[in-house]
Amino acid sequence: MARKEKPVFTPPPQELRRKAVNFKKGFGLKLMPDEQRRLEEVVEKATDAFTKDVAERLRRLRAALDDVASGNDRADLAMRAIRSLSLDIKGMGGMFKYPLLTAFAKSLNDFTKDMGLPGPRQLDIIAAQIDALYVVMARRITGDGGPTERELLAALKQATARYKRS
């Protein structure tokens, strides 16, 4: 049996604590409600910038999809762009009260994550997911959306599960 290496422990570093933690000035380890509200306002103020940012990313997603569909020499790069853009949108949507955007972007990112160049069916599914992202933003669907959106998400999940490896 291989001999287990003994772990070597170092006490928690205290330099930063000594420098910044005190009993008089600053923020507690848990935010007070008014502090939390002020921080949330920072996010809310960025909502317009967020919608512009996502609109631009969606435009780039469509352009990337066109490159992949045309099978030109930028197709590999375009697939990378689809993965990267969908990951960005996944990470942003929920912060700005668009969890459905996050859900569709996650679906697209999961679908394309380990994919080479997609076939025709897979291209259709990628296009449908990008369309769904557009719809969420165009209709400003905050929250989880209604029954139609939930059905669409469920249908996309089924389709992605079926065609991911085909």
Added chain:
Amino acid sequence: MSDENVADHERIDFSKISFLVVEPNKLMGQMVRDVLMMLDAQYIDRARNFETAVGILRLGRIDVVITEWALSDDHTGHTGMDIVHWIRNDPASPNRMMPIVMMTANSEEEYVCRARDCGVSEFVAKPYTVNGFYTRLAAAIARPRQFVRVGEYFGPDRRRRRLPDYEGPERRAPTEAWSLTG
């Protein structure tokens, strides 16, 4: 005063802390910066890729790193994990025990485990709430964990719970070698 009461009264003076935010997404980087400024942070440096981040870190002024995993602007293929690895293991690192908060939309358990095994202090899944972000940032600063070297791993102790009555076998095992390509 009990330990709990002390913790209730502790405060973090963010104006004393220098931050490096590594985020290729301009909007998200700006958001972290704005939140830190609201907390009264005075020194916030920003980078969008590995090379710039390491260049800033080498200057030795940074206290806390907040990094994204996916550095899409980094054409060398480096990720935020490479920054964590550099801080924890490179001889040129100015502070190998620096608090590192990783924020990423790669939020699945597999990524959380990989980040933990690379040596991040705290992990924040995107999309996040400001309260969730703050809680982890405050923990990284005010509640540093002991560090451990075992096998190829050097970083915060990955065991967060203490079980005083635990009498079973030591489960700690050397980690597998961490590869730069992640």
